[in-house]
Amino acid sequence: MILRIAEIFGPTIQGEGALIGQPTVFIRTGGCDYRCSWCDSLHAVDSRYRHDWAVMDAQQIMAEVARLSGDQPLMVSISGGNPAIQDFSGVIALGRAQGYRFACETQGSVARDWFADLALLVLSPKPPSSGQETDWSAFDACLAAAKDAPRIMKIVIFDDHDLAWAREASTRYPDLALYLQPGNPETDPDLPVDPQSLADRMLWLVDATVGAGWLTPRILPQLHVLIWGNRRGV
Amino acid sequence: MILRIAEIFGPTIQGEGALIGQPTVFIRTGGCDYRCSWCDSLHAVDSRYRHDWAVMDAQQIMAEVARLSGDQPLMVSISGGNPAIQDFSGVIALGRAQGYRFACETQGSVARDWFADLALLVLSPKPPSSGQETDWSAFDACLAAAKDAPRIMKIVIFDDHDLAWAREASTRYPDLALYLQPGNPETDPDLPVDPQSLADRMLWLVDATVGAGWLTPRILPQLHVLIWGNRRGV
Ligand code: SF4
Numbered sequence: 058m059i060l061r062i063a064e065i066f067g068p069t070i071q072g073e074g075a076l077i078g079q080p081t082v083f084i085r086t087g088g089c090d091y092r093c094s095w096c097d098s099l100h101a102v103d104s105r106y107r108h109d110w111a112v113m114d115a116q117q118i119m120a121e122v123a124r125l126s127g128d129q130p131l132m133v134s135i136s137g138g139n140p141a142i143q144d145f146s147g148v149i150a151l152g153r154a155q156g157y158r159f160a161c162e163t164q165g166s167v168a169r170d171w172f173a174d175l176a177l178l179v180l181s182p183k184p185p186s187s188g189q190e191t192d193w194s195a196f197d198a199c200l201a202a203a204k205d206a207p208r209i210m211k212i213v214i215f216d217d218h219d220l221a222w223a224r225e226a227s228t229r230y231p232d233l234a235l236y237l238q239p240g241n242p243e244t245d246p247d248l249p250v251d252p253q254s255l256a257d258r259m260l261w262l263v264d265a266t267v268g269a270g271w272l273t274p275r276i277l278p279q280l281h282v283l284i285w286g287n288r289r290g291v
Numbered sequence: 292m293i294l295r296i297a298e299i300f301g302p303t304i305q306g307e308g309a310l311i312g313q314p315t316v317f318i319r320t321g322g323c324d325y326r327c328s329w330c331d332s333l334h335a336v337d338s339r340y341r342h343d344w345a346v347m348d349a350q351q352i353m354a355e356v357a358r359l360s361g362d363q364p365l366m367v368s369i370s371g372g373n374p375a376i377q378d379f380s381g382v383i384a385l386g387r388a389q390g391y392r393f394a395c396e397t398q399g400s401v402a403r404d405w406f407a408d409l410a411l412l413v414l415s416p417k418p419p420s421s422g423q424e425t426d427w428s429a430f431d432a433c434l435a436a437a438k439d440a441p442r443i444m445k446i447v448i449f450d451d452h453d454l455a456w457a458r459e460a461s462t463r464y465p466d467l468a469l470y471l472q473p474g475n476p477e478t479d480p481d482l483p484v485d486p487q488s489l490a491d492r493m494l495w496l497v498d499a500t501v502g503a504g505w506l507t508p509r510i511l512p513q514l515h516v517l518i519w520g521n522r523r524g525v
Pocket residue numbers: 089090091092093095096097098099102137138139164183
């Protein structure tokens with residue numbers, strides 16, 4: 058089974074969501090069925106960058122993960138792009154046999170049996186500002202495929218419209234732990250990110266949720282953006 | 292049972308540790324058996340501020356929590372000072388009956404039966420830079436008192452010496468999930484905090500841990516300091 062891989066990097070800390078702060082190696086897969094207006098991973102999405110993607114099999118991928126981690130089993134995050142458009146069952150089976158655990162982040166448009174083998178499935182449906190439409194029946198199929206695997210929902214919020222949409226999504230899935238993350242409009246890898254503007258966006262989102270009496274979602278920033286800006290591979 | 296309370300505030304997000312990002316009401320208790328050199332909560336420690344502390348019983352405390360949360364049950368964090376020098380069993384019993392859940396953060400110098408009723412016990416032993424000594428037998432008694440309650444260890448790191456000490460502590464408790472947090476030398480509530488310096492301290496700590504091949508602890512900043520600086524009550 059041959060897989061298209063945009064980059065494998067780490068270990069570094071997970072910058073967002075339920076595993077925030079956790080040492081992680083990242084497998085960023087190549088290719089996506091979405092085209093979000095604010096995508097911060099176009100190098101892993103746009104087929105313009107296709108010639109930069111590696112073609113690797115499960116053995117090669119896990120060999121690189123083991124090299125990076127010095128053979129210490131840790132959390133491996135499969136992100137993208139949309140990892141679910143490819144078959145990662147072989148990577149996960151091989152890695153788990155070596156003690157690694159896997160998280161996968163996907164928008165929830167394609168369900169895969171291997172979701173059930175994850176230590177965490179992060180479903181991140183895209184709000185209106187992305188310009189994409191969520192197919193909730195596909196999303197439901199993802200939840201069903203995960204079986205007993207831990208799962209959360211993470212939604213990026215750029216504005217009030219996104220926030221109202223997230224609230225509706227949370228009503229639809231009251232038992233799914235929800236994480237909200239302020240959107241990052243500064244995605245140029247060659248430009249620095251102002252930590253103060255990141256802090257300001259967190260303040261806005263905390264005020265708009267907790268401050269407005271919505272007390273269930275957890276609100277987290279992108280730590281990697283705070284620490285490294287939009288630099289890749291950190 | 293009368294309790295000394297420095298402040299009750301929120302809901303706001305939990306800024307640090309395992310519950311980072313979670314909407315929380317904070318009960319900051321008055322009084323501490325430690326005097327850490329870099330304590331950021333002297334107003335809840337030093338008896339100089341004693342006349343600012345309220346004297347409240349469990350009913351009064353939970354009435355204030357319910358008022359702040361608009362009667363929505365949420366996570367309540369009991370911090371200090373050292374909450375364990377007082378008896379919070381009554382507050383916790385009353386709050387749990389109303390659907391609230393409780394986390395408590397303490398250095399681990401005093402064990403309490405009510406640790407077993409917590410949704411999370413955060414034990415934060417103080418590294419050498421604090422100028423305090425950890426009594427590990429008291430710490431062990433805290434762990435034992437917590438019984439089956441979830442617990443983590445959180446250590447604030449100012450320098451390499453603290454880091455070596457944390458590593459030794461993690462060897463002593465290999466099964467206790469460890470969170471590391473860069474120390475904040477800027478604790479004056481009247482001075483602004485530079486978000487860039489907070490980002491720099493995170494970068495240093497990630498490099499010194501993950502970058503050096505230590506892949507087990509989770510590394511998290513103090514989000515509330517990023518967002519609000521050292522302002523109180525947020
Ligand atoms: S789903 Fe993710 S990777 Fe795909 S276009 Fe949207 S933001 Fe980019």
